[in-house]
Amino acid sequence: MDDKARAHRRRIRRRVLLASAAGGTALAGVLVTLPWGGQAPPGPTPQERALAAVTSGVPAALPDLEALVRDRERRVRERPRDARAWAELGAARVEQGRRLADPRYWPRAEKALRTSLDVRKDNAPALRAMAVLANARRDHAGARTWGEAARKLEPERWTTYPPLIEASAGLGDDEETGLLLEKLTALREGPAVMARTAAVYRDRGWREDAAAKLADAASAAGEPAERAAYLERAGQLAWERGDREDALRHFQEAVRVDPDQRAAQAGQGRVLAALGRATEALSAYRMALAKHPRPEYALELGELYESLGLKPAAEVQYALLRERVRLASAHGGDEELVLGRFEADHGDPAAAVRRLRAEWERQPSTEVADALGWALHRAGEHEEALPFAVRATEGTKGGGVRSALFAYHRGAVERALERYGAARRHLTEALQINPWFSPLHAPRAKEALARLGEPSVQAGPESS
Numbered sequence: 001m002d003d004k005a006r007a008h009r010r011r012i013r014r015r016v017l018l019a020s021a022a023g024g025t026a027l028a029g030v031l032v033t034l035p036w037g038g039q040a041p042p043g044p045t046p047q048e049r050a051l052a053a054v055t056s057g058v059p060a061a062l063p064d065l066e067a068l069v070r071d072r073e074r075r076v077r078e079r080p081r082d083a084r085a086w087a088e089l090g091a092a093r094v095e096q097g098r099r100l101a102d103p104r105y106w107p108r109a110e111k112a113l114r115t116s117l118d119v120r121k122d123n124a125p126a127l128r129a130m131a132v133l134a135n136a137r138r139d140h141a142g143a144r145t146w147g148e149a150a151r152k153l154e155p156e157r158w159t160t161y162p163p164l165i166e167a168s169a170g171l172g173d174d175e176e177t178g179l180l181l182e183k184l185t186a187l188r189e190g191p192a193v194m195a196r197t198a199a200v201y202r203d204r205g206w207r208e209d210a211a212a213k214l215a216d217a218a219s220a221a222g223e224p225a226e227r228a229a230y231l232e233r234a235g236q237l238a239w240e241r242g243d244r245e246d247a248l249r250h251f252q253e254a255v256r257v258d259p260d261q262r263a264a265q266a267g268q269g270r271v272l273a274a275l276g277r278a279t280e281a282l283s284a285y286r287m288a289l290a291k292h293p294r295p296e297y298a299l300e301l302g303e304l305y306e307s308l309g310l311k312p313a314a315e316v317q318y319a320l321l322r323e324r325v326r327l328a329s330a331h332g333g334d335e336e337l338v339l340g341r342f343e344a345d346h347g348d349p350a351a352a353v354r355r356l357r358a359e360w361e362r363q364p365s366t367e368v369a370d371a372l373g374w375a376l377h378r379a380g381e382h383e384e385a386l387p388f389a390v391r392a393t394e395g396t397k398g399g400g401v402r403s404a405l406f407a408y409h410r411g412a413v414e415r416a417l418e419r420y421g422a423a424r425r426h427l428t429e430a431l432q433i434n435p436w437f438s439p440l441h442a443p444r445a446k447e448a449l450a451r452l453g454e455p456s457v458q459a460g461p462e463s464s
Helices: 003-033 046-054 062-078 083-100 105-119 124-136 140-153 158-170 174-187 191-203 207-220 224-240 244-257 262-274 278-291 295-307 311-330 336-346 349-362 366-378 382-393 404-416 420-433 441-452
Strands: none
Touching: 046 062, 046 083, 062 083, 083 105, 083 124, 105 124, 124 140, 124 158, 140 158, 158 174, 158 191, 174 191, 191 207, 191 224, 207 224, 224 244, 224 262, 244 262, 262 278, 262 295, 278 295, 295 311, 295 336, 311 336, 336 349, 336 366, 349 366, 366 382, 366 404, 382 404, 404 420, 404 441, 420 441
């Protein structure tokens, strides 16, 4: 045998030995971790799964949350000075309220969290949960205050940053949102961080980057409820860019993974209506509202009924919207934004202006800028409406999100001001982004654009 052959055999033998050693190490690890009898260790209990989720800021399954609440209620009865148990109970109730769209959970959550803080004041978990609760109530200024208190105690704890990012976005503070995201991504990787990054990217108008992050988050998610939440957000992104089929696939998969993912059922209603499958759309919306009665879903369903010429059925949904807004207000929630949007189109535009002016003073976000601008337009105040419409649609002004509805609103305001070139441009943009963005407003955008017609060659360049 020559030297080359012997060297080749030594290399083969070395690989076999290394593989054997690796296999032996892996087997030893299995033998160490398996209990006697060769049985795999039991998986986490429902309450353990829910606790891992709520303390990491990710969605938890509703049955698991119920198990966690029962367990912590029992614990605080036995040990009423257990600050940690009170904080975990409060965090679980916050998540229940979010998942069920039921503001009646908020006061019970707040009571548990304040009890935790009474027992131990330097209590970052309770402060973080208070920030999450404030965001759920749409009190973003309060969320920032609670979140900053938690950050002061634990500046390197990554879970402190997602509620702070949500609060800053809700306050329209884009610079602070970016700084907080940089800190979060420096501290942590993983699906929850990917999903939070995607939300910021979406608000900046970086839809492709946001979609890629959400795809990665869904692939890496641990529990079904978490994966379904990311799939629902991916479906929403697809819907916003007018990709009906892709959006429907994401929404359907989210419901398959987690049947309690009611936001995805509402998303199906949105897309099915755009596909002309009105009966299925109505059914999907009704299923979503039965278990997740968010007022914006009632508004969407009401407008779908109205587009079908079913005004009495629409009024039923508008009454439900008002009822849900009143319920939220009674339990510390703020639904002025959706109520203002409703009043602008279906009620009293002047009342919408009053509500949304106050909301703008509290929380000057892109969404509030759009709603206030539209309410002013509907109330006949077109000149005053335009700066808000610009704020909602110009990236340099903070309105980076690409929204067909926002572009339509701006085009309608510009048309009322006889700025026909700009109006034509933004109405066209709305229909390019998503030709089916609303069963009521998309046809109106098409009609307005048709009335504007083509620009006149003789008139020369149009003013913007």
